[in-house]
Amino acid sequence: MTLIRDVLAELLSMFLADARMTVAILLLVAGVAALLKFTMLSPAGIGGFFLVGCLAIVVEATVRETRNRKS
Amino acid sequence: MGFESSALVAAFLASIVEVVEAFTIVLVVGTLRGWRPAAAGTVAALSVLAMIVVIFGPLLNQVPLTTLQVVIGIMLLIFGLGWLRKAILRSAGVIALHDEDLIFAKEKAGLISASKSGQSSQDWIAGLAAFKAVLLEGLEVVFIVIAVGSGRGLLWPAALGALGACVAVLCIGAIVHKPLSRVPENTMKFAVGVMLSAFGVFWTGEGLGIAWPGADLMLVVFGMLFFSTGFATAQYLRNFESNAAKGARQ
Numbered sequence: 001m002t003l004i005r006d007v008l009a010e011l012l013s014m015f016l017a018d019a020r021m022t023v024a025i026l027l028l029v030a031g032v033a034a035l036l037k038f039t040m041l042s043p044a045g046i047g048g049f050f051l052v053g054c055l056a057i058v059v060e061a062t063v064r065e066t067r068n069r070k071s
Numbered sequence: 072m073g074f075e076s077s078a079l080v081a082a083f084l085a086s087i088v089e090v091v092e093a094f095t096i097v098l099v100v101g102t103l104r105g106w107r108p109a110a111a112g113t114v115a116a117l118s119v120l121a122m123i124v125v126i127f128g129p130l131l132n133q134v135p136l137t138t139l140q141v142v143i144g145i146m147l148l149i150f151g152l153g154w155l156r157k158a159i160l161r162s163a164g165v166i167a168l169h170d171e172d173l174i175f176a177k178e179k180a181g182l183i184s185a186s187k188s189g190q191s192s193q194d195w196i197a198g199l200a201a202f203k204a205v206l207l208e209g210l211e212v213v214f215i216v217i218a219v220g221s222g223r224g225l226l227w228p229a230a231l232g233a234l235g236a237c238v239a240v241l242c243i244g245a246i247v248h249k250p251l252s253r254v255p256e257n258t259m260k261f262a263v264g265v266m267l268s269a270f271g272v273f274w275t276g277e278g279l280g281i282a283w284p285g286a287d288l289m290l291v292v293f294g295m296l297f298f299s300t301g302f303a304t305a306q307y308l309r310n311f312e313s314n315a316a317k318g319a320r321q
Contacts, residue, residue: 003203014214015146017153025148032316033279046180046279051272051293055300058152058268062159069165070236070315 021061028053074287076224081266082232085215086261089208090240095171095250096204099178104197112201120209124217131221137278139221144275149219151267158261159301163308168257171250212236215263219270261301269293 016022034048035041074114101109131139160166172224212233220229272293276283282291 001200003206006203006207007210009081015149021152021156022149025145025152029145029148029275029279032114036280041263043281044171044284047276047283050281051277051296053313054148054152054268054272058155058159058187058297059300060222061156062163062165062304062308063158065156066163066165066311068205 016060018065020064021057023059024057025054028057075225075228077230077290078219079176079232079235081219081263081270082216082229083211083236084232085131085267086212087254088259088263089238090210090236091251091254091256092169092174093208093320094240094244095174095202096178097201098244098248098250099175099182100201101242103179103182104194108194108198109201112198112203113205115198116209119206119223120213123210123213127217128226132215135279140274140278142278143202143218143221144271144273144278146214146271147267148271148275150214150263151269151271152220153264155264155301156270157298157309158264158306159256160263164312165308169246171254171256175250182185187195207261211256212260215267219267225229238241261298263320265294265297265301 007034028050032053033048035046036043097109097113100112114209134142148170157166161168178200216226216229216233220226240251269290273283285292
């Protein structure tokens with residue numbers, strides 16, 4: 001039972017090491033999908049927004065973690 | 072660099088990181104309790120991992136490509152950005168670097184205290200420790216191979232990369248016969264995080280209907296952007312750390 005628990009914990013930690021970051025990624029993807037479906041904006045522009053969003057997410061996650069550890 | 076070589080390199084580097092971690096624990100078991108339980112545990116775990124690939128691999132062929140690209144792309148993004156985040160934090164000194172020598176000592180102490188009974192149960196505990204280590208680290212390797220490989224039918228190059236990593240670690244490990252603490256684990260993690268994130272953005276976007284300008288070449292551009300952003304962030308956080316330390320001293 002410990003082994004199964006460890007396997008499940010490992011799988012969970014692969015995707016939820018930083019739950020806030022995971023949620024931010026899912027929201028960004030949902031937003032990009034909505035922009036593509038419901039607006040007339042250029043797909044390449046939306047792609048650029050998607051890329052910048054991903055870069056912003058990783059920067060925010062690392063800065064937040066650093067501040068949390070300092071406070 | 073084409074998709075095939077990108078998939079091969081990403082799987083190779085990611086697998087090296089995971090295989091080195093598993094190797095440390097198998098080495099503890101081997102040196103402490105002999106190579107029989109270490110090999111038994113390793114072979115059993117590899118069999119379970121092979122079963123996972125055999126069961127789930129063909130299922131992926133049943134999923135429409137665009138759906139597969141979105142699902143795998145999102146998983147790659149979560150996984151890749153997670154690795155990149157951790158590598159940036161380690162590079163900036165916010166969290167400690169992975170220390171194989173320390174893990175070796177900890178596992179050794181744990182195994183000694185756990186096996187205070189008869190000979191056969193000591194071998195059983197040692198074998199189980201090797202099994203668990205290979206299974207847990209191998210799960211990440213399997214995920215990376217499937218994720219990197221399935222988006223564009225690149226399972227073979229990705230699997231070859233992972234196999235190459237296993238062979239390389241085993242050969243080097245057999246020669247040096249101690250934890251591979253000099254492997255630049257964080258640099259590799261950084262590179263893998265960059266590559267997986269780039270793949271993740273590319274495939275999620277493609278699956279959602281974005282025709283990337285420059286097609287496959289955009290993967291290189293994404294990689295460069297993730298690398299430069301990660302590098303700059305690590306630099307910024309390093310300065311932040313040293314300023315905080317100076318402030319605390321004054």
